[in-house]
Amino acid sequence: MEVFDAVVVGAGFGGIGAAIQLKRLGYDNIVLVERESDLGGTWHVNRYPGVAVDIPATTYSYWFEPNPNWSRLFAPGAEIKRYAEHVADKYDIRRHMRFNTSVEGAQWDEDAQLWRVSLAGGECLTARFLITATGFLSQKRAPEIPGIGGFGGKVIHSAAWEDGYRCAGHRVAIIGTGASAVQLIPEMAAEAAEVTVYQRTPIHVVPKVDFAFPPSVRRLFARLPLAQRAVRWLTDLLFETITVVGVLHYRGSRRLNIAAADLAKIYRFVSIRDKELRRKLTPDYDFGCKRPTWSNHYYRAFTKPHVHLETNPIERIEPDGIVTADGRKTVVDTLVLATGFDLWDANFPALEVVGRQGRNLGKWWRDTRFQAYQGVSMPYFPNFVSLASPYAFSGLSFFNTIEYQMRHIDRLLGEVKRRGATTFEVTEEANARFLDRMTRLLDKTVFYAGDCAGSRSYYFNHSGEAALLRPTSTGNAVREASSFPLSDYIIA
Template identity: 40%
Template sequence: MDNVVTEVFSAATDPVAPQHEVVIIGGGFGGLGVAISLKQAGIDDFVIIERSDDIGGTWYNNQYPDVAVDVPGIVYQFSFEKNPYWSRTFPKGGEVKAYIDHCADKYGLRPHLRLGTEIMARGWDEDNHLWRLTTATGTEITARYVVTALGAFVEPKKLDIKGLDSFAGKVIRTQKWDHAYDLTGKRVAVIGTGATSVQMIPQVALAAGHLDVYQRRPIWVFAKPDFRIPRAAQLALKYVPGLQSGIRAVAAGAVEVGLVAITVYGNRLEPVTKTVAWATTRFLHMQVKDPQLRAKLTPEYGFGCKRPSVSNIYYKTFTRDNVELITDGIAEVTPTGIVDVHGLHREIDVLVLATGFEMSQSPTVFRERPVTGRDGFDLAEFYQNERAKAYEGISMPELPNTFMVFGPYAWSGSSWHVMVENVARHTVRVITEAKRRGATAVSVKPEANDRFYDFIRPRSANTVIHGRACANANTYYLDHHGDMSFLRPTTAYQATKASKTFALDDYSYQQLALPAATSNGRRRAARKAQR
């Protein structure tokens, strides 16, 4: 291994020292997981910047009725911080938020938090080998390294529905649920039938006087093996050596088959795919006896084309007398209701928008929050015009000193936390190596980036997603180039092994000639000025 940096750059006459060694953007599971790994590696000079008023990411912002994980809780946690006390197999959102708070407290992350701060722009300063980040208030923050932990779903989608702004009643977005508003007896309309609606709609139907659900495409929903975990089982998970790890491994394998193997390898696992689809269809038949209603709820695309969901009561909700499933398109929203494409006007009191998010790799996200890298590289233009490409789903040659928790082809799918831990491990290895070499800028080599893309791209090309069965799915698994860059088409084991064994020389290391005698003083002055 190389013991010296590749290049040495002369600094400006009066070089700038960054305020922080690492800035982490995002206070959800991704940002906190990376922060814990940095601390464990002895890297304490970091700040976690979160635009919300509290940590948790999606588990703080999404508090709609019955919000819960859609994978078993034993999988939905860090491998190094296993919780034996989940109250049920699929924990509710409040319980997940409590786990997040526990992690922040146990690993001493609170002093590193900077809440209520939104980063609106990032620019690479080549002369000083640092990132300049601009907040919504115009304040500048500088950092040697940036870790982006934005999550998969960043901003609510902007809706192109005629007259939407004219509605005079109550509008509720699922991302910011208004619990103070009483739905009892109200005429409610929900637009959208994705994973959020699968959880939320049955609860709204219990309170509403009448509920209209506007559906563009039905979703695959199978039975949810959700049950309360008795205290004796919780104690066994805590005290019996290896029990929780073993169950977690089995559950992770099942999730990976359901969410990844069928999507990626479904063409070669056709019997498995057909069996799961048959079982899900039978579940629908058991819950909905009306053949016309059942037809409306049956997807026209194959199983695995979109992320499936789980619920024991979603299908059954549409058999209630106060619920109507509407598959006719929306022509416009009026001050008092919704007009469908056939001209029928349905009056409502409340409009609930469950219409999804912009993905974190969407050009739209980075047009509104520009990122400028080396030699004028623009991340929005890259995502718009180029095929999504990032080494191990984590770094790009044009973005020095930057690591992404959710980049192209990053998520292995068995568990979000597996991906977070892999990214954190990768990031710490590179930063530690840069410090060992005395480097101030590191960037993945273009040839290494191309090599990973040549490895990953063929594996994502011949999938169920690209087959005729998925033609009508409109799945977010595919980006606007038609590539399945949302998922890493490998096993979680392969992704984890890669994070431990990738060659550190796949990165180039550069040194800025910063006078050692003045570096610490400038950093202290920068922090003082920031305070």
């Protein structure tokens, strides 16, 4: 029986980063299992028209692997996917990947001190270490609306877009106004005959300062990487300021948060002259309760005569259209579900994980509280690192999260290797201290000190805890990942 050094679940940027770090530590007998047909995670799955990164591409990339070839500041999704392919090839990760492979569950074998990872179809992989890199936005949500299964037209989810699909001449209904919808709606408005957007919760949208990088600038970045790092420093600083000051330190810097909301308000006023339409698109919660959203076309799309905003709740879907609570029916040909992802029910965790003494991770989180030491480790789960955990997400760039977690893996597994040890497990005391600190720090954030009641934000779990984001600066996360007390783990 082959025993792998590590099984990594997921071949997105998190899994690729974890694999790079494992190989740096000398672990080469690893396997990355991915349920999709190719690498890239969300950037392989999301291919809807207009998909692009929602923060500057200079910041949305590994610090150790800058990309001089971005076509513009906010790069389109296809370029992000190509960047993932480049990194996987350059660091020799692709040969470790197994695609079209779904993981059903993983269980710790206490006698053998190994993880048994069960795959769909009955195969079982065995490994010393288990790393889950399933991402935060990996389980798409379909709305539970009466009659949706009987709709006679085309139904398409933004996270399962059909390549080549065109809506020219169609009457399109779009359900949802989250981050994906903000990118998708203007694209649909430019092509479809009629577009009706069904909004449950309006979203704060601010202008996007976006521009193309001329070939001369790209050549400069390639020849002088420090020039690109300088641009990254600026974009990092801007978005870290937005996160730390406007969101995490809301109690002490409420004026900045109000200023951001005012910017969105001014932008709505400039873009939309219709007072009633503007009112419907105005959120009743503080800026930052949902992830900040940028677009130069979203608000203006609603001013077009063939684009309609519907704020009445959907009562049911009939074979040829949608009926709202006021009894009105809109006939549509295509139903687009921009309803996002199921984080708390289906993603924490994304597969069944059973640790020491039979502790089931999903059940434990729900019976107690969502918690993870430094956003990666849980007691009773030896040799397990979960990269998509409570309090893991740091800053607005997923790469902030990936890179501090890579440092944590480096320090932890480097020490395991130095000692010639077999297992590691975070102590209950260290985990409790970290959870208490995160809870105290959350009191200063917009999530608890502000007004988020009407936001319906995925940052909150069903208990009302904002347990997704780590309420510290990225710098703090990086420092602690590089210097956490090794005594916080039992290494044996």
